[in-house]
Amino acid sequence: MWIAAGSLAAWLWLLLGQGFFWRTDVRLPRTGPPEPSGPPEPAVWPSVAVVVPARDESAVLPASLPSLLAQDYPGPAEIFLVDDGSSDGTGKLARELADEYGGLPLTVGSPGEPGPGWTGKLWAVRHGMALASHRPATDAGDGGDGGVDYLLLTDADIAHEPDSLRELVRAAEANGLDLVSQMARLRVATYWERLIVPAFVYFFAQLYPFRWVNRPGARTAAAAGGCVLLRREAAERAGVPETIRRSVIDDVALARTVKRSGGRIWLGLADRVDSVRPYPRLGQLWQMVARSAYTQLRHNPLLLLLTVAGLAVVYLVPPVAVAAGALTGRPAPLAAGVAAWALMAGSYIPMLRYYRQTLWLAPLLPLTAFLYLLMTVDSAVRHHLGAGAAWKGRTYARPSATP
Template structure:
């Protein structure tokens, strides 16, 4: 057995998906090949939040940086990971990631640090059938690991919140302020920034086969993600740890 396929019970694979994963690994000398499964997008809340989940993930872990052999950025999508057995043994998997909450990212980081080559991208033949029909379920999906991704660091939390506010909330606020005060300059600058922001979101909406009218709503989605991230930090500092699928992970004593 040369490879291990790590996947979730809610992931649907096309008949040739495994063959394509192995082919990619062999052709490019990769030790870990991961594809972000296309999540279900049916309800209103799924349309509003799910494409943005991948959009923000790709900003936190840019795929090009992840795929650079000598780059420090490492990430994977746990729904679909093909792992070379020799690379797993060399990296000490699974012992090396046994306590990790975000185990897919920890796996990619461990493999890359041990000298392995990794690749992360969007999937065409792998889909998640797990439904998240209500806001509460999507909220828990994001907040369970948001603060962990920030290494439980309050300074990184402040920078992230400030960054989300400046990039996604200030432009529409400037437009509204310009209209109310009849000042064309902030209105024009805010509208231009809003248009650029929406334009960067369009490729992800197309990937999810969603209407492009969702692009101007990105500030609203970003506000929800900002609140989810803050909620994740609050839960951590209350000692509640990360809860997911009926399990609660203890609050770590120090940032990893």
């Protein structure tokens, strides 16, 4: 009874005291002609370099790169796709797509193997930023120094609507933001994607409530690495990517560094930015979570133990209390379990609606949380077996063990 009451109390606190994380109304304001009340257009549109790190991405590029090439942006913009040691012809395919679709200029670069202490993605981002900084100035918005005003860091599996870049820049300029990030809408098509993916974003928002992230005085900082618009001056002031070169969870590290250096950041859910990468099988989703879950816990066994206990009390106790109360005929744990389970399911409904999924998935959140608990434990086991954070043929050790 007391454990069930503790779970109910935890849910009451989460719903009211954790930045209203369960709400899905933190979105980039629509600022086009249909919304005259939105931010005004800049007098001079700043220049933008779109940096796309790509490693073995030939399967998704045909669905994502044309959307970048087709960006309807009034200012100077150029795409820099960094082929990070691909073995599937990613760079060649990118050039072919640019020749076929036209649109924004595309430069394909290759940085070679990552330097000591660098993760592959950040090494590629560094190379892309270097390519962009050496481009000749093409407009007054470039500042005349060969650099660019903004960097759009976007993953190779992210597809953008034609006005995506315009809206990101307009929001940044109108609100004085140094970093604007949108959590791309992930693909949800198969059974496992429906069960796992909306919860992934739900749990992320619970860890990093968007309202807290967007509050200038709050310590909470996070970004979604698939779509990050970064002001170049803020990047230089924060010393990125060098200062975060060892970070496996690079998007959160980037936002934290920018915010600590005095920058203003914003994070919200996307309406017009989508991931096209499929995760049809449970094993693929498991790998996506397990590769960095223990890194999120700072490779700390105590934090792992507390996380497992917290997940159990918050997500697993309510259905167990309902079953136990019903089987033993004790109304107190039954009532507390039903109330906690109802609050849990109710808080999940907005995310399911955002992903256009059936609301019958809401009561299954304890099952999904149990899978995430197992993924987190598996992440720790992999680390202690020497597997570390593995992704696309590379394994990253914990920072203290990195040369």
